[in-house]
Amino acid sequence: MKISDMAVNNIKGNLHRYIMYYLSNSFAVTVFFIFANFIFHPSLNADNMSESATAARGAANGLVASQVIIVIFSVLFVGYSTSIFLKSRGKEFGLLSLYGMTRKQIKKYVLIENTIISFLSMGTGILVGVVFSKLFFMVMEAFLGIALPLNVSLKAIGLTALVFFCLFEIISMIMLFQIRNKEIIQQLKASKIPKVIPKFSKFKSILGVALIIIGYGVAWFVPGIMVPIAMLPVTFIVIVGSYFIFTQFSIAMANRILKNENMLYKKTNLVSYSQMIYKLQDTAKVLFLAAILGAFTFTATETVYSFYTEIPRLSGINTPQEIAIVQSGEYLNDINIIKNVEDTLEKNNVKIKERYEVKGIELYSVEKEKEPQQFLAISNSDYNRLAKSLGKETIEVKENELVYDYPFDLGFAGSEDLGKVNWDNIKLNIGSEEKEFKLYKEITGSVMVLPNVGYYKGIILNDKDFQYAMEKGNSENLVLYNGINLEDWKDSFAASTEIAKNLKSQEGIRYYSKIIPYKEAKKDFGMILFIGFFISFLFFIASGSIIYFKLFNEIKNDSVEYSILRKIGTTKKEINNIITKQIGIIFFLPFVVSTLHSFFALKSLSNLLMNNLFTNGLVVMAGYLVFQVIYFLIIRSIYISQIKYN
Numbered sequence: 001m002k003i004s005d006m007a008v009n010n011i012k013g014n015l016h017r018y019i020m021y022y023l024s025n026s027f028a029v030t031v032f033f034i035f036a037n038f039i040f041h042p043s044l045n046a047d048n049m050s051e052s053a054t055a056a057r058g059a060a061n062g063l064v065a066s067q068v069i070i071v072i073f074s075v076l077f078v079g080y081s082t083s084i085f086l087k088s089r090g091k092e093f094g095l096l097s098l099y100g101m102t103r104k105q106i107k108k109y110v111l112i113e114n115t116i117i118s119f120l121s122m123g124t125g126i127l128v129g130v131v132f133s134k135l136f137f138m139v140m141e142a143f144l145g146i147a148l149p150l151n152v153s154l155k156a157i158g159l160t161a162l163v164f165f166c167l168f169e170i171i172s173m174i175m176l177f178q179i180r181n182k183e184i185i186q187q188l189k190a191s192k193i194p195k196v197i198p199k200f201s202k203f204k205s206i207l208g209v210a211l212i213i214i215g216y217g218v219a220w221f222v223p224g225i226m227v228p229i230a231m232l233p234v235t236f237i238v239i240v241g242s243y244f245i246f247t248q249f250s251i252a253m254a255n256r257i258l259k260n261e262n263m264l265y266k267k268t269n270l271v272s273y274s275q276m277i278y279k280l281q282d283t284a285k286v287l288f289l290a291a292i293l294g295a296f297t298f299t300a301t302e303t304v305y306s307f308y309t310e311i312p313r314l315s316g317i318n319t320p321q322e323i324a325i326v327q328s329g330e331y332l333n334d335i336n337i338i339k340n341v342e343d344t345l346e347k348n349n350v351k352i353k354e355r356y357e358v359k360g361i362e363l364y365s366v367e368k369e370k371e372p373q374q375f376l377a378i379s380n381s382d383y384n385r386l387a388k389s390l391g392k393e394t395i396e397v398k399e400n401e402l403v404y405d406y407p408f409d410l411g412f413a414g415s416e417d418l419g420k421v422n423w424d425n426i427k428l429n430i431g432s433e434e435k436e437f438k439l440y441k442e443i444t445g446s447v448m449v450l451p452n453v454g455y456y457k458g459i460i461l462n463d464k465d466f467q468y469a470m471e472k473g474n475s476e477n478l479v480l481y482n483g484i485n486l487e488d489w490k491d492s493f494a495a496s497t498e499i500a501k502n503l504k505s506q507e508g509i510r511y512y513s514k515i516i517p518y519k520e521a522k523k524d525f526g527m528i529l530f531i532g533f534f535i536s537f538l539f540f541i542a543s544g545s546i547i548y549f550k551l552f553n554e555i556k557n558d559s560v561e562y563s564i565l566r567k568i569g570t571t572k573k574e575i576n577n578i579i580t581k582q583i584g585i586i587f588f589l590p591f592v593v594s595t596l597h598s599f600f601a602l603k604s605l606s607n608l609l610m611n612n613l614f615t616n617g618l619v620v621m622a623g624y625l626v627f628q629v630i631y632f633l634i635i636r637s638i639y640i641s642q643i644k645y646n
Helices: 003-013 015-039 051-088 090-098 103-144 154-178 181-190 202-221 224-258 269-309 335-347 380-389 463-472 493-503 515-552 555-567 572-609 614-642
Strands: 323-328 352-365 374-379 401-406 425-430 433-444 458-461 478-486 509-513
Touching (some): 003 015, 003 103, 015 051, 015 103, 015 154, 015 515, 015 614, 051 515, 090 103, 103 154, 224 269, 224 572, 269 515, 323 335, 335 352, 335 478, 335 493, 352 463, 374 463, 380 458, 380 463, 425 463, 458 463, 493 515, 515 614, 572 614
Parallel strands (some): 374 458, 401 433
Antiparallel strands (some): 323 478, 323 509, 352 374
């Protein structure tokens, strides 16, 4: 029999051990190919430089970065998985050596195995990628507004095959150096060496808990502005703490459970938990890796999803009015402007809830050796009228005084100082006169959509001073602000774009509609969320696969133990319950730790964004929990079907 025949037969006979490794690799290849197929799509070529094509090219550049992440992940995942496979097969290699195979032949045997699985993974991944490319293109069409007919790029196929073939083969060859004669001899005797009760360090156990508490405490209480600075130290502290939790503290807790007679002597718990302490010791590093991988996956998904849900606030479009129109110059008193806007809204079945009309005037400061500053001045009465409608505090401005209104309200402690001015008195040019005003107060957060229509500094004058400015000021500086609130502004996109098109040619009109930047931001963040889901789900599958590898590489030893239990009278149902408890603890322990890590990371993100994001976290966790339960049930079913204890 040829070595290649032996490799093929071994894969067929141990398919349950390789299946998750094969599927995880195939999924990575699929995602990489779909992204590459999009990047090489003819609609994104350099000759097509329309606005939509430019946006699509930007998305393609983002996918290149995603592909780099996939390759880095694949290097770590394939390397670690191959290492687990090789370490678990020492006895097999020892027997082959006894039958006359040289170490060189054994390495060739393993390399052929890995090459076969690599080709199967690449073939499956590319084939599935071709099938799902059209679905991916349809989603990207919706985000980018560009036609993407189905296209299978030969460049994408070639790049995917080349990258993953090189990756799989190089990693396999590097891992083959783990096969040594000394290790083979030790593995042949390993099954006869009795297990000793795992020991743990009290100091390391306490240190692990302490580091987790410190990391969680900092993540919970860190001020928003300090989150980027604290992120790396907290991540390092939590990772180190997690390592000690799995390698030391989990063993300590298992020891305490074994001393709890009430729990231990209940039904099959004696067998389940007495074996659990050994499994925890054997799988501690695997569980730690799965937990950290899961924490990064959950946190990344929660972060992207939170940005997606926080679009209106983060994009600066949480504005007082949904539509703003500023009339000036020849259009100052043109009543047809607003009439046409109302007609367009009505035609598109968009109802107006409120409309505000505010007179204003552009005033300029008089400063020596400095460029004059532009301000939009409104009256005290108009400000209070709008403030009441928004539930804001009203103000009272005296004659020859003014209130400076900085339109941005960033919402975190100290942000009110960002818009402060460094003057107590200021001279304003009113027509041919210069009049000095005393600064009475400074406020943040405008009652109008000022920055979006080109005004970044507002002032509020006493009614008499404002009337004087209107009479004496230059007529070309007069403006009429129209703010419109809609009953359902998210349904106003068609009407808003039509209004924008109608007003585009009128230079004396400034127009803003909340729905237009919202749609753009929603599209951008939606695309990031969609792409991020592929990457996150790849990491999620990998974290479960790592546990799967560890379980199924020790299935023969477990079969021996369950056979002994069967001989002394334990029923199949009881053995299956023992298996469920043991696999459940190993499978869900990293998930619980990952969830805790991600929730405290989400608290830091909440501090940064100044909003409670735990609802977003619960949505993401519920989704992953469903996948985790399904994954667990499938693995449990395969494991029980492979256990031979008769």
